[in-house]
Amino acid sequence: MSEPSPTPARRGRLLRFGGAVVVLLALAGYLTVQYLTGGPGIPRCTVVSGQSDDESYDFTPEQAVNAATISAVGTNRGMPERAVAIALATAIQESGLRNIRHGDRDSLGLFQQRPSQGWGTTAEIMDPTYAADIFYEHLAKVDDYARLPLTVAAQRVQRSAFPDAYAKHEPDATLLAAALTGRSAATLTCQGPADATVTGGADSVRAALVRDFGRGVLAETGAAVGDADAPASPTAAATASPSTAATGSASASPPSTTASRTVTLPVSAVSATGGADGTTVGERGWELAHWAVANSASLHIERVSYAGREWRAESADSEWSPSDTSAGSDAKASTEEVRIVTGQ
Template identity: 70%
Template structure:
């Protein structure tokens, strides 16, 4: 049998090396997709345009909960929707809307803020509520930020080495801001499957509402606002006044922009965005209803919702938990 030539041997080695590299690249790509999407079969969230122009953005429950916090902190501070859009685009670029504990040098959290640059302690920066608040504090000091291009406004806060990178996230951030500030009604949905270790129940929902919106969210309509509706029959159907239901009344004058209806949709979308983390099974508002499920959840018309019932339901957001 003839000996293989040196050329064919080298060619064989190159082919084997090339195949190995291709396999490694394919594996790396797969793992990257799994990281970005939350893994195969992971529950998803989706926001669509309120203009029926086909625009949409899909993301994970973790990203949805962080986006909802960023938006709520902004509106609670009286910041306009444009400020929320800037904040969301910044977090999309800096962390992918994930509260990560690492980054360039000592950068941390949703906005990759640095303790060494005076943004706060590591513990503070890794608190999404704190991180969002301090971002808005800096943004509010930028003269005319709402009229500036998004990249310019974000850069004056972040001092990034890649300022133009914020621009590509503006369309998605705009969709998210419209939904999470309540301007675009019934445009945000999640599948709503709970996390592996959900922290649910009415008390957890109330605590999260106060964390993101402040104590006024429980005081908008008097002492009973945000209270859990008790029932002698804990197994009652969701939304029928059982012990798993949190009712948050809505009234005029609760938003920096828009009407009470917008405030209601802000709270309703916040609840849907937190459905996995807080084990929320159903959200009802203004004659519309969202229910958690393994298929794509949507906002549907509430059963038997007439004009009178719709008017009443617009005065409160009902959140039903699974615990």
């Protein structure tokens, strides 16, 4: 005897339920794609090759901030670009460049380091600056790491159950390292709205610079706050007293609202005092400029200019363009300074 057919009411409920499931699955798929690739209104960052090979890597602002931190910590330790590429490939594999609070057993953070294995406390490992620093500390102990295959060097630090997993991320990590260390000029861009959940401004930019590069980045470059609409003197900024550089104030009086929007980083003397061995002034300048763009969403950075090129958050294509010399002092066509203009 056959089963009775579903009643019209039951069929209606089944159809509504099935329709709801289809809609939810479609929405989940759409949001996943938009988050990973960057859609309308969703911030996205891209790094391209400095060569004519059309290679590129797309990533999110969250990933950009973490990548910039990893690179800055490495160069601040005097590590070469190859070390930065190894660290970035490792973090892409281990966490997708996200500072996650979960993993295999007690693994945590960007590099999935384990407190039980002596990598540090939970709080330390969840600090991206500390996590990157301890990674480089271990990498530096690997004999001839710069000449080893990337996946071998990473594995000797990580001791992963999947020793060959890092190799597939080498092309993307190499692109990122070239841009974030400054060797590849004007190759990193971000687009989309700033993160509305955080407060930006020049003070936040200086704090983030110290977080990633150490306090020496302010004293070293004479970091100063200037008026976004008036010329800033590189000489005055470079000769600012330590107290002025630390506070970012261009004078003893509190800066005006407009003045507090701009951070000027002279880089003319950097090659002698900062960066990895052999780092040129231009490379250091592009390192700082790309760092600022990578942090643009979280720090509400609107413009970054260096060496006659300018990036604007409001630009539709978000590319580095020739500076408009009629637009103001942040269009400085030299390698003497990086200018960062915030929206707050």
